[in-house]
Amino acid sequence: MxxxxxxxxxxxxxxxxxxxxxxxxxxxxxxxxxxxxxxxxxxxxxxxxxxxxxxxxxxxxxxxxxxxxxxxxxxxxxxxxxAGIKPKYTAIIGTVQGDLHDIGKNLISMMWRGANFAVIDLGTNVTAEKYLAAAKEHKANIVGLSALLTTTMPSMKETVRILKSSGLDGLKVVIGGAPITQEFANDIGADGYAADAGSAVDLAKRLVGEAA
Amino acid sequence: MKPSSLTGRQRVNRMLARRDHDRVPRCDTFWADTIARWQREGLQWDQNDVLRLLECDFQGLCWSWPAPFPLQRDVLASDAETETVRDGWGGVARYWKGRSGTPEHISFDCDSREKWERIYKPAMLAAPIQVDTRMALLRYREGRKLGRWTHLSGVEGFEALRRLIGDEAFLMAMIDDPDWVRDIVKVHTDIVLRTYEAILAEGVAPDGLWIYGDLAYNHATICSPAMYRALVWPEHKRMADWAHARGMRVIYHTDGRVGAVLDLFIEAGFDCLQPIEAKAGMDIRVLAPAYGSRLAMFGNIDVMKMATNDLGLIEEEIRSKFAAGMATRGYAYHSDHSVPPQVSWETYRAIIGLIDRHGAY
Structure with missing residues (x-):
């Protein structure tokens, strides 16, 4: 065996x-x-x-x-x-409104699945309302926002604001992408920032209370 | 040496040879939305006027990215914001209408080695030259009249792979079927060099080759340095050898964190690296002392700092990085990517003033 x-x-x-x-x-x-x-x-x-x-x-x-x-x-x-067994945690992921880039988002999606999260991939050019609706529908623990362009960082800020003010209990919002920094994450009130797909797994585990 | 005592061509050639010159050579790139903003804020015409104001020293002659089916462009869907198109590489992608941004790649038809060998490779080899060689000649004459450093431009094999078979497929093929990857990169390089030969046959004698391929992202190179060396680097070297044999220098464009492959770039024969992306952790204040005598540096002025419109912050960025680059005599100005629309026209005009102030030898 x-x-x-x-x-x-x-x-x-x-x-x-x-x-x-x-x-x-x-x-x-x-x-x-x-x-x-x-x-x-x-x-x-x-x-x-x-x-x-x-x-x-x-x-x-x-x-x-x-x-x-x-x-x-x-x-x-x-x-x-x-057997009725589902992943313990659910993550929503997408590229923010105004941005069609998806490579980084796809890598993180794969790695979150690899860490046994259920992952709902909303695709690209996702509005804040769509993230919020998906988070409610799937009772998500984490929402991941990706942006490639400096031009879409304001959209990320607005999405974080809407998600954080939604009152969804325990929902964590994490961000990443080429122009994104920890400083920007702090400024816009995101719960975390990951520089790469490996770090995104650690971050998600830490935020849901699992040892990274 | 007095300011502007040299032509752009002389200036860039001296920069690439680490010989004395009057000021830092200059070029820049802008998002379309940036130019649109600046037009609302007083820019009279288009980005060519910005480049004239910047006193750009470079003149591109062509853009070579050969497609297997150059006439194919089928619009599959369209809405108010985007258009979904099947392109000449057989891929389907969604593009923004009338605004900046990268496309969303939806599918790639060339998804197997069998299809490559049966359809796409023969089509690429049979396709006509896809650059207007007469236009290249006209641009060359214009560039020489303006005293600019003239260059052939186009995409190298790594970027061509991504466009033809898509990121996920080509990156897995680097492990599953490396000979397929080598073949695509080689065929692409053959066609690009054939295209450039056709331009030279028109009587064009460019100063250099400026080739584009994004090998890296914020964290690292996309593939390992060893994989790059084995599968892509030989064709990079072939392009550089081709250029050097014709008296041309080579500028290589890649975004991302490429510190781990700088020695390979030098070994390939690249003369200059551009745009040296600051947000990926690339910093010429560190790189120039270590590599500047062997690899000229072109860029690295952080667009994120420009986007603050804080002139004190921007001046320190320009002052400190120019000082590091100019100490090697091998430095040219460019933003570290493309100037974003958060930068006001007033700020960019001030940036040109800062380049004047800090870029004179």
Whole structure:
């Protein structure tokens, strides 16, 4: 029987075929789908995030790891759904109104999924009202706002203002993107800023009260 | 040396050779929304007038980004703000109408090596030269008349990959199928150099090549330095060798944090780096002492500081970075990306004054 640590190593190395095979073997051997996710796949993506932050790996390696996890989740999600098991936390993500850029947002979305958050991706050019409606509908813990352009930073500020004044209990708003800084996050009242996809996972975990 | 005693061409060539010159050479880039704001605030005409006021030393002759299907532009959807288009690379992207911004890439048709080899590679190789060579000649004559440093411009292989097969697919292909990536970069470079040869055949003798490819973002290079060295760098070197063999210098444009690959840029033969993005942690006050004798620096004036319209802050940015760059004799002014519309016309005119004040040798 393979070990969960084998699965962790496979997903961290982005080995899609091995990840799927090990997932199948672990399930066949009686490991619960929840353990496969939480003790096999999620630690693998955590390794990816840490190595990415330290520039030991780069975006291509992160993408192939996320792809491996996604393939394994295709097997696991029906089993998890049948058992009534859902991710503990939900995140909404999108690129703010006026901005069509989506690469950074997509990377963070992948890494949050890799950390076992349910992620609702609203796409690009998202209005404050749309973020708010999605946060209410999905009872989100986190809303992530992305902006590439300096020209869309005012839109980010307005979105943060609307979300923070919405009265949604415990909702945390985090921001990121090329022109964004911690100072800007402080100025506009965001709950956090992440400089890269690896740090975004730590930030989200910290804000929902999980150890990063 | 008296101010403005040299032509722009002489000035840039001396800057690139680290020889004495009169003042820091200059160029800049602006978002369309910035020019629109400045027109509302008193700018008479367009960005060419801003560049004249800046006393820009550079003259672009062409823009080469060869597409497999250069005539294809199918509008698939349109609303009040955006237009969704299938372009000459087979991709579908949503663009803003009449305003600044990058597009949203929705899909890429060239999504497999098989499709590349069956459809896109033959189409690219068979497509005609996609630059107006006669227009390049006219711009060259104009540039020489104005005394400007004339350059061929276009995209290099890394950026071409992104446009053709999309970020996620090409970055994963760097691991899954590196030979495919090498082939696309090589074919792109072949066509770009063929295009430039056609321009030279018109009698154009440019001073340099200014090639564009965003290898990095705020955090790091997009791929590892080793992967860049193995898959893209050989074609960068080929472009630089081609230019040097014809007496041209090479300016390489990349956004982002590229400190880890500066030695590879130098080894490839790049003469100058532009625009040296401050918000990605690039700072010529650190880089120029370490690399300035081997790589000229062009840019790095932080647009985020410009956007404050705080002239004290902006002056310190210009003063301190000009001092670091000018100490090597290998520095030219450019914002660290594109001047954003938060910058008022009054502020930008003041910035030109600051460039005059701090940029004279």
């Amino acid at each position: 393979p070990l969960l640590s084998d699965l962790t190593a496979a997903v961290a190395a982005g080995k899609r075929t091995d990840t799927v095979r090990l997932t199948q073997e672990l399930l066949a051997a009686g490991t619960s789908p929840q353990d496969v996710v939480e003790k096999g796949l999620v630690p693998g993506m955590a390794i990816v995030g840490d190595r990415f932050k330290r520039n030991e790996i780069f975006v291509p390696e992160m993408l192939v790891a996320a792809r491996a996890m996604k393939e394994a989740l295709k097997l696991l999600e029906p089993l998890l759904a049948a």
